[in-house]
Amino acid sequence: MIYFYRLIQKFRALTFDLDDTLYDNKPIISRTEKKLINFLNHSNKKLLNFKHKNYKFYRKQLLIKYPKIYYNINFWRKQSILLSITSFGINYKLAVIITKKAMKLVNLWRNQIYIESDIHRILELLSKKWPLIAITNGDANIYKCKISQYFSCIFRSGIDGPPKPYKKMYDLAAKKLKLPPKEILHVGDCLETDVFGAINYGMQSCWLNTHNTKLLSSINARTIPHFEISKLKYLKKFI
Ligand SMILES: [Mg+2]
Structure with missing residues (x-):
């Protein structure tokens, strides 16, 4: 399921949250x-x-x-x-x-993280079309969980800057991609760190809502995302 809240512009890269977006942390x-x-x-x-x-x-x-x-x-x-x-x-x-x-x-x-095969599939499809960058507030290691092949780079809180929603890691990603923020789509499960953080920096935002949370009644909602999906596979629509 996809719900659209804002007009989506063409994006040329994606940034991804890790914890609770690619696996249940x-x-x-x-x-x-x-x-x-x-x-x-x-x-x-x-x-x-x-x-x-x-x-x-x-x-x-x-x-x-x-x-x-x-x-x-x-x-x-x-x-x-x-x-x-x-x-x-x-x-x-x-x-x-x-x-x-x-x-x-x-x-x-x-880092003993099992990544579901449909997550591998969607990351593979997306990474063939766009560069992907991981931005995490946690300490998961994309090499150890065997998903590094999909990402051109990873930024980690505490090492590369303060955590999301602070702008620093979003900025590092945009600089690395050499793209204006509005041409990047950030995907993540957290309304504050991912949705608010990305939009506050100027990126487009996709909220992964796997728990069927009601956006407008959620206490963590500081802003609305560009769109909401219940599963990552719905990103296929944009390929
Ligand atoms: Mg998360």
Whole structure:
């Protein structure tokens, strides 16, 4: 299903969100965090009763103290592990070693992402017609999830700039594509970071609404997209 809200101009490139646009990210993060806690429980006897809520508590504390820490999700995660395990009596030197091992595993688990075959198909079709660039606020690795062949480039929050909806990564994509923003279509699931972010920068915007959310009653809707789709396959219409 496609709903149109604004007049669409011809576009010559696409930028793509990753998390919750190309795959369902929540179960991946939840599985990763469960494995992380299990790893920590077995890494030292002082951490035997370490729980997910202990990790979450320090994660929140860090965000309160350093409100921009979420810009780099990996750094935030690393500092949360370090701080929470030292609160369980692990000395700093050992905590650094455990955190380093944990982060290596988290990186592995976090990128065990299954991309559905119809997503591969649509990305392949789109990438044959237009250059595609990935713009993510997360830490998924397009090489590890085997979708790098469709993208000419990836911009990641915390490494390439502040997260969407900030303009920086959209601007980097437009510069890389050597196109005016209005000739680029951004595709993403989030009304704030993707839809508002892209439109605020001057791009056209496609909202992927897989959960049948009502646009006008959504508290996250700061602006309307150019059009809305329920599945990525509807982008075929524009090829
Ligand atoms: Mg997303």
